Amino acid sequence: MIAKKQGINSTSHAVYPLRVVRLNFFILYYEHMFIYTYGKEGVNYMHNRIIFHIDVNSAYLSWEAVYRLQQGQTVDLREIPSVIGGNEENRHGIVLTKSIPAKKYSIKTGETLFSARNKCPELVVVPPRYTLYMQCSSAMVEILKEYSPTIQRYSIDEVFLDYTNMECHFGEAVEAAHKIKDRIRKELGFTVNIGIGNNKLLAKMASEFEKPNKVHTLYREEIAKKMWGLPVEELFFVGSSTAKKLKSKGIMTIGELANTDPSYLQQWLKSHGLLIWQYANGLDDSVIKNNGVPMKGLGNSNTIAFDVTDSITAHQILLALSETVGTRIRNANKCAYVLSISIKNDHLISYSHQRKLDVPIASTNSIYENAKRLFNEVWKGEPIRHLGIYLSSLCLNDFYQISLFETKEKEHKKLDEAIDKIRVKYGCHAVIRSSFVNSDLSPLMGGVLTEEEYPMMSSLL
Amino acid sequence: MKVLMKPIEVIAWFTKEGIPNPIKYRVREEEKDNIIKIGRVVTRTEEKLAGNRMLIYRCQTILHDHIKVYELKYEVNTCRWFLFKI
């Protein structure tokens, strides 16, 4: 009998997959980290949190549509093929937000206006209006503040709200979320999705489910049912190049990623591998930080004392600008999804070019590499008087800081941190790139764009 | 009623609490100015669409023995008046 039982045990042990053991181990490890970081009560709190992620549906476009209706226009931009992006004259702009009818023409966020117009000639293009967006965003936050003291403005149209222990005031989480969603629609005229989960990651994933004007939950126990069946690229922080790599090894869904051996992923994709494995398993312990008003964007530009006629010098200037823009975005603890460059030629004609990135960036090298690529794509070869780099569609880097991206972002980040520190301590010219040693160009360029200069920037987007 | 949203000139009085009350307005129609005295404000409501605060006044005026009902709008942020609906 005993021998038989042991026999069964040993077979079931063999069948029991190693990765499940590892998974349990990792979750245990996570709990230890909670105790270490937050104490015993903290563990309880961290484990039973209820987090809302409020995400405005097609934010820029909805906001513009509501504003226009309020001003007496009869056409609702949300009901016709329309996009927010660029200027009417500016053919280098990209689509920042699209309406649902525009989506039917397979117009995608991030594509150029030129290609969007090719797909749909009657497309209505509206330039962005950031002061309006800020007004809408702030009005929404005013409503949200009534429901919790702990609110984080993650980006201009996304807010995290800590609903833990608020049930006694406003009812069950789902009920409260519906109340909030309906109030925003009735009072402010636009719709939101609200995702509810036990941490920020789950809440954010939940708000991405069916849109618009919906409330979804994604609690820990719902991960397998609601998230694991999704294609792996839908997981937060899996960019298209990572998705391609994962798929090449047969990891097609979030669930398959979640059940892959984490040490294998770590070996293969470095810490980014471990991070996305944690996300696939719904693990995230980042806290909601009460922070200030979100920044719209930032940029630096430089008027050059002489005409630049070769791309090597132009690249050098872009590098110098990247240094200062990079320091500023890192100081603000932000990273950017959209990078634009502007060129003014010797006839004082300006043009610009921009791109929406797969994953947000903040390192000097990534800024430089992207700026250089945009420059090469658009420069017509004429003498240049003025160059600028602008970062926008900013988000907080609190997911980002533990993550290490697809490229060499990890090394970049460490290097940037070290350089930033040295410059603060010993002056901004204490460390410069060797390419500037025998050059007449300043290794750090660009003054700070003030709020008044911002309209110039918005015309770029 | 039809949405017009036409900018207009207005004479108004303000309460100590800062609430504007329109008395009469001037609107340009077919090359000539029309001045309309507001007979009575029936209701005053507030909206905050797109975060932009506006006061909406439902008003009536007796014109040629007929009660005419219309709505004015006051945009708080810009201090502008509009003939909203008529």
Ligand SMILES: [Mg+2]
């Ligand atoms: Mg959104």
